[in-house]
Amino acid sequence: MSQQRLPVAKTYKLFVGGAFPRSESGRTYPVRGPGGEFLANVARASRKDARDAVVAARKAFRGWAGTTAYNRGQVVYRIAEMLEGRRAQFVDLLVTGDGADPAAAGAAVDAAVDRIVHFAGWTDKLAAVWGSANPVAGPYFSFSVPEPTGVVAALAPPDDALLGLVSVVAPIIASGNTVVVLAAPDHPLPAIALAEVLATSDLPGGVVNILTGDPAEIAPHLAAHGDVDALDLTGAGAELRADLERAAAGTVKRVHVPTGSDWTAPPGTARLRAFLEVKTVWHPTGAVSLTGGGGY
Amino acid sequence: MTAIAPHPTPGSALEWDYAPAPESAAIGRIRDRYRMYLDGDFVDGQGDDLTSVNPATEEPLATVSTASAADVDRAVTAARRAYEGPWSAMPAAERGKYLFRIARGIAERARELAVVETLDNGKPIKESRDVDVPTASAHFFYHAGWADKLAHAGLGPAPRPLGVVGQVIPWNFPLLMAAWKIAPALAAGNTVVLKPAETTPLTALVLAEILADAGLPDGVVNILPGAGDVGQALVRHPGIDKVAFTGSTEVGRQIQSALAGTGRALTLELGGKAANIVFDDAPLDQAVEGIVNGIFFNQGHVCCAGSRLLVQESVADEVLDKLRLRISTLRLGDPMDKNTDVGAVNSAEQLQRITELSATGDLEGAQRWTSPCPLPDRGYFFPPTVFSGVTQSMRIARDEIFGPVLSVLTFRTPDEAVAKANNTPYGLSAGVWTEKGSRILGMASALRAGVVWANTFNRFDPTAAFGGYRESGFGREGGRAGLAAYLRSDEGAQA
Numbered sequence: 001m002s003q004q005r006l007p008v009a010k011t012y013k014l015f016v017g018g019a020f021p022r023s024e025s026g027r028t029y030p031v032r033g034p035g036g037e038f039l040a041n042v043a044r045a046s047r048k049d050a051r052d053a054v055v056a057a058r059k060a061f062r063g064w065a066g067t068t069a070y071n072r073g074q075v076v077y078r079i080a081e082m083l084e085g086r087r088a089q090f091v092d093l094l095v096t097g098d099g100a101d102p103a104a105a106g107a108a109v110d111a112a113v114d115r116i117v118h119f120a121g122w123t124d125k126l127a128a129v130w131g132s133a134n135p136v137a138g139p140y141f142s143f144s145v146p147e148p149t150g151v152v153a154a155l156a157p158p159d160d161a162l163l164g165l166v167s168v169v170a171p172i173i174a175s176g177n178t179v180v181v182l183a184a185p186d187h188p189l190p191a192i193a194l195a196e197v198l199a200t201s202d203l204p205g206g207v208v209n210i211l212t213g214d215p216a217e218i219a220p221h222l223a224a225h226g227d228v229d230a231l232d233l234t235g236a237g238a239e240l241r242a243d244l245e246r247a248a249a250g251t252v253k254r255v256h257v258p259t260g261s262d263w264t265a266p267p268g269t270a271r272l273r274a275f276l277e278v279k280t281v282w283h284p285t286g287a288v289s290l291t292g293g294g295g296y
Numbered sequence: 297m298t299a300i301a302p303h304p305t306p307g308s309a310l311e312w313d314y315a316p317a318p319e320s321a322a323i324g325r326i327r328d329r330y331r332m333y334l335d336g337d338f339v340d341g342q343g344d345d346l347t348s349v350n351p352a353t354e355e356p357l358a359t360v361s362t363a364s365a366a367d368v369d370r371a372v373t374a375a376r377r378a379y380e381g382p383w384s385a386m387p388a389a390e391r392g393k394y395l396f397r398i399a400r401g402i403a404e405r406a407r408e409l410a411v412v413e414t415l416d417n418g419k420p421i422k423e424s425r426d427v428d429v430p431t432a433s434a435h436f437f438y439h440a441g442w443a444d445k446l447a448h449a450g451l452g453p454a455p456r457p458l459g460v461v462g463q464v465i466p467w468n469f470p471l472l473m474a475a476w477k478i479a480p481a482l483a484a485g486n487t488v489v490l491k492p493a494e495t496t497p498l499t500a501l502v503l504a505e506i507l508a509d510a511g512l513p514d515g516v517v518n519i520l521p522g523a524g525d526v527g528q529a530l531v532r533h534p535g536i537d538k539v540a541f542t543g544s545t546e547v548g549r550q551i552q553s554a555l556a557g558t559g560r561a562l563t564l565e566l567g568g569k570a571a572n573i574v575f576d577d578a579p580l581d582q583a584v585e586g587i588v589n590g591i592f593f594n595q596g597h598v599c600c601a602g603s604r605l606l607v608q609e610s611v612a613d614e615v616l617d618k619l620r621l622r623i624s625t626l627r628l629g630d631p632m633d634k635n636t637d638v639g640a641v642n643s644a645e646q647l648q649r650i651t652e653l654s655a656t657g658d659l660e661g662a663q664r665w666t667s668p669c670p671l672p673d674r675g676y677f678f679p680p681t682v683f684s685g686v687t688q689s690m691r692i693a694r695d696e697i698f699g700p701v702l703s704v705l706t707f708r709t710p711d712e713a714v715a716k717a718n719n720t721p722y723g724l725s726a727g728v729w730t731e732k733g734s735r736i737l738g739m740a741s742a743l744r745a746g747v748v749w750a751n752t753f754n755r756f757d758p759t760a761a762f763g764g765y766r767e768s769g770f771g772r773e774g775g776r777a778g779l780a781a782y783l784r785s786d787e788g789a790q791a
Binding site (some may be wrong): 069070073074077114117118120122123124125127128129137141269283284285286 | 393437731737738
């Protein structure tokens with residue numbers, strides 16, 4: 001066959017509630033490669049899309065937070081399995097979209113897979129590491145357990161389309177939160193490809209919702225949204241950050257503003273702890289000493 | 297079925313006949329002969345072959361090659377080489393990824409493993425299928441996540457592995473005990489030589505296949521079947537840095553004594569004689585289920601079995617009546633039948649021990665009640681048995697029977713319950729049944745036991761530490777405490 005086959009191009013859409021809708025606004029924007037060549041038209045999410053995504057995230061929260069930590073770990077690990085299986089696709093996207101060299105792109109995909117595995121391993125250790133049995137000075141059993149904050153709105157870093165995105169999303173969902181994440185506006189294709197990975201893993205719909213578009217347009221609505229519990233401002237530029245933090249104050253959202261963005265470095269625990277509440281429970285014991293002494 | 301049975305007239309006896317629901321033995325893919333796993337290869341050991349018997353039929357299941365002392369030496373050398381070579385050089389996250397693979401491998405071969413376990417051990421298929429195998433997989437999954445998070449284990453910023461670990465496990469949960477031992481050891485960065493029990497070596501050798509398929513570097517785990525002499529050679533080997541043993545208190549004592557002065561680390565998970573305490577305000581039907589589960593789960597071959605029922609005097613008759621009624625419905629027989637509640641005792645030797653110890657109950661004046669369930673005409677079976685009128689001095693209240701035999705004592709006050717519960721050299725587990733939260737917590741702090749179950753019994757999870765007080769051993773398995781058993785914290789000159 002001498003005639004070259006024409007590849008079938010993909011329509012890149014949003015990822016909301018486990019489905020792939022176009023923007024309700026009907027808007028798109030073109031994404032171009034490093035040489036300025038056209039790659040795809042990508043959905044430009046609207047305020048209404050953002051609100052739909054928050055509704056989906058809230059709907060998924062109760063179920064996701066209520067799964068056992070073991071089950072959540074297995075589901076997150078499954079995402080890593082599915083991403084590993086599509087390694088070539090992501091390498092290709094990073095090479096054509098970002099102009100990365102193939103070796104660097106491969107290393108980025110490998111690191112993204114390993115990062116998901118790392119956070120899969122955290123789900124059933126959070127309570128042991130950040131919870132406690134409290135030796136209160138009285139006849140009470142008191143314990144404190146970490147719990148997920150709720151719905152997190154996140155801005156993915158603009159400069160690292162896959163590893164950066166994964167490094168933001170994985171710790172948020174590992175602890176049982178759900179997320180609405182705004183993809184890197186200039187490199188959104190790996191984000192939507194990741195949505196395909198999520199959709200074919202065992203992750204319940206709505207746990208991760210991915211929007212493409214202009215963060216400057218959408219983020220202020222999320223920051224002010226009454227049903228968003230926390231903000232991850234990783235991808236927010238200096239010009240946006242203060243306004244978003246101010247808007248977050250309206251409903252006292254937890255705000256995570258990272259201090260570093262070396263995505264190849266070990267991930268640490270700040271992102272895990274940023275979206276955890278701590279709940280302390282008290283109950284009378286009926287006996288104060290180990291030797292008993294009545295009053296059970 | 298052509299007709300729908302009419303509703304029974306009120307008061308008439310219901311006939312609930314079970315159709316046999318046997319699991320297929322072919323799924324176990326049992327081979328004629330199994331070989332030991334040494335330095336990444338399946339090889340013949342220099343010990344005499346042993347024959348593993350299906351305790352439900354008394355028929356030979358497979359022959360298994362066993363290790364000699366020289367094989368133990370080769371395995372320890374291989375484990376040392378792996379420890380000093382690839383295993384220590386590997387980034388912790390990569391080590392964890394091997395464990396994730398193993399967890400998945402066990403889950404993928406779960407049905408096969410359950411069948412092999414039930415054929416080799418005699419436990420009901422529903423238990424191997426729903427408890428042993430999934431929990432084994434979960435242990436690897438949980439510990440996989442720890443491999444690159446050891447700095448958060450509470451043992452200082454950079455805890456280090458101990459080195460080569462020798463592990464000896466019992467026959468009551470063959471695969472699960474292998475998982476409890478191997479998973480934390482590997483997560484912490486150690487390498488392993490493990491000896492499965494003489495009567496139940498098969499699932500450990502199927503696990504070896506899973507380890508090999510996972511690509512685990514040669515020598516990181518070595519599995520050497522054999523009898524007590526192989527275990528002795530292993531735990532006394534000078535090339536071992538740590539010994540982990542699960543089994544009888546008697547053998548535990550011998551190992552602790554043998555290791556004295558060597559500086560080698562040791563953890564022991566030994567026998568028990570758990571009190572299961574039922575207060576008069578407990579939900580009695582739920583408590584009866586818990587009592588049954590506590591003593592008849594796995595034919596009572598459970599170190600943490602609730603073998604002493606302490607029931608408050610005011611409800612003792614009611615509880616005993618309900619208990620006998622409930623036990624009468626337990627189905628004893630073919631372990632491969634999915635309806636079977638009580639399977640076969642693991643060996644003729646254990647059956648004899650149970651028989652002899654229960655005979656002392658009759659001699660010492662306790663009242664024996666035996667479930668009316670029919671016994672199969674072959675295989676090692678012992679019917680569910682309840683002794684009432686038991687006093688604390690009787691052997692059936694003091695000695696671990698490790699079988700489906702429950703000793704019932706009574707108490708009047710919580711203090712009396714605590715005194716009786718703690719009146720044992722053991723201290724592995726205890727149960728408390730009451731609707732009152734403060735009583736649960738008060739009892740939990742007063743009981744000298746490593747695990748206290750409240751309004752439940754026999755719960756196991758890789759995140760929750762398990763292990764005993766006093767002569768039930770020391771060291772924990774599961775949770776951060778379990779990880780600590782395989783790590784050296786860097787605490788300076790005084791540690």
